[in-house]
Amino acid sequence: MASESKWFAIRKELSPKKRILLTVLSFLLPIGIWCAFSYVPWLYHPMVEISDPGDVPRWKEGTLVKQEIFEQSNKLTADKNGQVAIGTPANPVYLPAPHEVAIAFYEGFTTPPRRRGQPWLHESIWHSIKVIFWGFTFSSLLGVPLGILCGTYPFFSRLHEPFIEFFRYLPAPAFGALAVAILGINDGPKVAIIFIGTFFQQVLVIGNTARKLDVALLEAAQTLGANKINLLRRVVVPGILPDLYKDMRILLGWAWTYLIVAELIGTYSGITWFIDQQSRYRNFDKVYAAIIIIGIIGLSTDMFLAWLGKHIFPWTQTKQSKISIFLHRLFGPLNQTAFLSKKKESSRKPLTANEPS
Amino acid sequence: MNLELPSYLEQTPEVKARFEQIKQREVVLNIQNLTRKFDSNDGVVTALDNVSFEAHRREFITVVGPSGCGKSTFIRLLAGLDTPTSGQVLLDGNPVSGPGPDRGMVFQRYTLFPWLTVKKNVMFGLEMSGHSLSESEADALQWIELVGLKKFANAYPDQLSGGMRQRVAIARALANRPRILLMDEPFGALDAQTRCQMQSYLLQIWRNVDITILFITHDLDEAIYLADRILVLKAHPGEVQEVIEVPVPRPRSVEQFISPEFLATKQRLEELIHPPKEDPSEDTLPLIRMTQAGDDVE
Numbered sequence: 001m002a003s004e005s006k007w008f009a010i011r012k013e014l015s016p017k018k019r020i021l022l023t024v025l026s027f028l029l030p031i032g033i034w035c036a037f038s039y040v041p042w043l044y045h046p047m048v049e050i051s052d053p054g055d056v057p058r059w060k061e062g063t064l065v066k067q068e069i070f071e072q073s074n075k076l077t078a079d080k081n082g083q084v085a086i087g088t089p090a091n092p093v094y095l096p097a098p099h100e101v102a103i104a105f106y107e108g109f110t111t112p113p114r115r116r117g118q119p120w121l122h123e124s125i126w127h128s129i130k131v132i133f134w135g136f137t138f139s140s141l142l143g144v145p146l147g148i149l150c151g152t153y154p155f156f157s158r159l160h161e162p163f164i165e166f167f168r169y170l171p172a173p174a175f176g177a178l179a180v181a182i183l184g185i186n187d188g189p190k191v192a193i194i195f196i197g198t199f200f201q202q203v204l205v206i207g208n209t210a211r212k213l214d215v216a217l218l219e220a221a222q223t224l225g226a227n228k229i230n231l232l233r234r235v236v237v238p239g240i241l242p243d244l245y246k247d248m249r250i251l252l253g254w255a256w257t258y259l260i261v262a263e264l265i266g267t268y269s270g271i272t273w274f275i276d277q278q279s280r281y282r283n284f285d286k287v288y289a290a291i292i293i294i295g296i297i298g299l300s301t302d303m304f305l306a307w308l309g310k311h312i313f314p315w316t317q318t319k320q321s322k323i324s325i326f327l328h329r330l331f332g333p334l335n336q337t338a339f340l341s342k343k344k345e346s347s348r349k350p351l352t353a354n355e356p357s
Numbered sequence: 358m359n360l361e362l363p364s365y366l367e368q369t370p371e372v373k374a375r376f377e378q379i380k381q382r383e384v385v386l387n388i389q390n391l392t393r394k395f396d397s398n399d400g401v402v403t404a405l406d407n408v409s410f411e412a413h414r415r416e417f418i419t420v421v422g423p424s425g426c427g428k429s430t431f432i433r434l435l436a437g438l439d440t441p442t443s444g445q446v447l448l449d450g451n452p453v454s455g456p457g458p459d460r461g462m463v464f465q466r467y468t469l470f471p472w473l474t475v476k477k478n479v480m481f482g483l484e485m486s487g488h489s490l491s492e493s494e495a496d497a498l499q500w501i502e503l504v505g506l507k508k509f510a511n512a513y514p515d516q517l518s519g520g521m522r523q524r525v526a527i528a529r530a531l532a533n534r535p536r537i538l539l540m541d542e543p544f545g546a547l548d549a550q551t552r553c554q555m556q557s558y559l560l561q562i563w564r565n566v567d568i569t570i571l572f573i574t575h576d577l578d579e580a581i582y583l584a585d586r587i588l589v590l591k592a593h594p595g596e597v598q599e600v601i602e603v604p605v606p607r608p609r610s611v612e613q614f615i616s617p618e619f620l621a622t623k624q625r626l627e628e629l630i631h632p633p634k635e636d637p638s639e640d641t642l643p644l645i646r647m648t649q650a651g652d653d654v655e
Contacts, residue, residue: 219438220468220526224482224533225458234481238472315472315513 031098038097045089055082064090096285104285105292114277121274125293128259128270131187135194135262136255140248143202148244150203151210152236161207164200172197172258176265185266193265197258202251209243210236242313249305256298365621368604376602379413379585383449385536385569386412386435390444393430404430406594407444412537412569419584420573423630427595428573432541435571436462448536458482461530465542467522469514475501475525476510482533500528503562520551524558531566540572544579553611556582560609577626581619582609589629598629 007018014022037044048070053059056073065073065087074084091097096104108121119127149156172193179189213236221235263272271290278286310317368376393405404427412418422428433439435446437456446453448460456462469478476497483493501510504524514522523543530538544552556579563570574580580587584603591598604618613619634640 214466214468216464216466216468217470219436219456220462220464221470221481222438222456223436223458223460223462223539224529225485226481227485230485234485235470239470241472313472315515 035098037095038091041089044095045091047090047092048087049090050085050087052086054085055080056085059085064093093282094284096288100285101288101292104283105289108274108286108289118277119273121290124270124274125297128263128272128294129297131190131262131270132194132252132255132259134187135191135258136198136252138191139195139198139202139255143199144206144244144248147203147206148210148232148236148240150207151213151240152232157207161204164203168200168204170196173261173265176261180266187269189265190262190269193262194255194258197262198251198255201254202247205247205251206244209247210240212243213239242309242316245305245309245313249302249309252305253298253302256294259294362621362624363617365601365604365618365625367618367621368602369606372602372604372606375607376585379416382413382415384411385414385416385449386410386571387447387450388435388444389447391431391434391441391446392443393427393434393439394442403594405434405441406596408590408595408597409444410588410597410600412571414569415563415567416569417563417583417585418569418571418588419580419586420571420588420590421575421577421580421626421630422590422595422598423592424575425595426590426592428575428590429541431590431595432462432539432571432573435537436460436539438462458486458533459536461533461535461538463523463526463530463538463540463543465545467514467519467526467546469522469525469529471514474511474513475506475517478514478525479529479532482529486533497528497532500532501525503531503565504528504558518551519547520555523547523555527559527562531562531568535568537569537571540570542573542575545575552576552579557611559583564608577623577630578614580626581605581622582614587622587626589626591629601625 006014046067047064048067050059050061050063050065053061053063054074054077056077059065059073067089070085070087078084111121113120146156146160150161151157175196176189176193179192183189183192217239218231218235221231226234259270260272263270268276271294275287275290278284278290388408388410391405391408392403395402395404408431420428420431430439434441435453437453437460440454453460469475470481473481476494479497479500480490480493483496484490488496498507498510501507504527506521506524506528509517509521509525514525517525526543527538544555547555559570560583570583572580572583574583581603582605587601587603589598589601590596601622603622605613605616605622606618
């Protein structure tokens, strides 16, 4: 009973062991369901994979047919006194088993492209990352300063935000044809789509973050003699930096969701080109592998940025920040030791009530 | 319970001499007919009406008044964070326009910059006024030592207790060498014990620094314990009700909280701030008994 209540305590942090176990389980659970559908013959398996075609015309070893057709054809063949086909239950080609996807994952990187001049998988991925990088960088170069201005000066907020509010409802892909007409068929329009998808949200989100800065900090700075430029440079910017960084991580995630659409514009490129190629050859195992690669890149970038954030903003570490709570949940003990050793090396005093008199 | 108390106007010769001495000093803060009106849905609200007051150098002034008397508006006007509808504030004879480092301010809310260490927080104002980094650092460390937080110079504000944060805030304001220190209920958010300790710290700091202090509070004991003079404001509209010269001799100590002069002053403040209600039934809840008959607690 006691252990049960610990597992299901409402809004109480779980022990590190439990956290790791649940984190692992959170990935194992969907993989487990996938495995069940792939390897348990009576679960789903609507098709039959022919192992011996017998006298059934047109069937070969390895042909996939629907269950009913398999039975009907066998019945017809049996009626004609032919040898019936033998097969095992199988899943449709678009549902490959985990081990097939794992092999495809490896083979994706080792298989050379079909035609000379076509990119390898890693080159496709690199291409996608470059498109994201430039789209996000251009957006941030404009969006971050504008967002900060909007959040700090009602003038800029009133001048820009109403239009941006309108524009953000326009779906970025709708500008695809225009972008191609203006920027050509190469990476230009793709970067533009990422830009359009990110920029408008970015200004609004960062504007809101800047507005959340406690106005008392600005007043205190004014009574200490800060002028307008210093208020912006020495109070607003450092004051919102940790939150701005968190916003940027979320926005980068959004930029990834625009990637596939962006890469469909003009000539296919990057990971989307790879997915499209593989699905044409019905290599769905490779399609799954490519999709999983996108997930892995996305999650690992975010985790890296979270880790980096902890080192850039040491003052947020005195309280448990959301990032560190998230990381704690992912890798409880690893993160904890990092946190403790960091505390040790900096000469910070622990928080105690003994004030020197 | 009726204690035989002296009048709060009665001063011992020493106290009287002290006030004479204060009046000899130059006027640092001169408030002239300060009025602040706000537009609201119910028409114009007068938060502060025609307030005039003078504070001398190194005087400790506390401001008390019922809630809604415009205490906060008052101190914000002095700090320059708000502009008066009419009247003006003179600091050393020069009219105040906008916030500036010549008037230090300590807020009730914690306003240390969380991204700066204690030392960097105290250096902030010095850097703003163009002091070099090394100069500011040396100066800041002195102020941090003065408020007794030398060991915490490299800590971040979030690692400090509330009382320590307010001491840093005081050091940060004083580092600019302001003419006057404006304090807006700075100990309001602290627990009773820490508050008491902070009052003692503040008196020690005040003794060691050439600074005039104007301190807003709603705690009457605090107002008496700290002040040379108490500015009592009245609500709706906020105007000066009385300026009390505190007859409690200095140096102050906690034992004086029950001295006759202290209690006499407190009695007067109570009269001014909590006058007997015309309709006492306002304070009485309807009598609905939820206990058994005879089961009385008083």
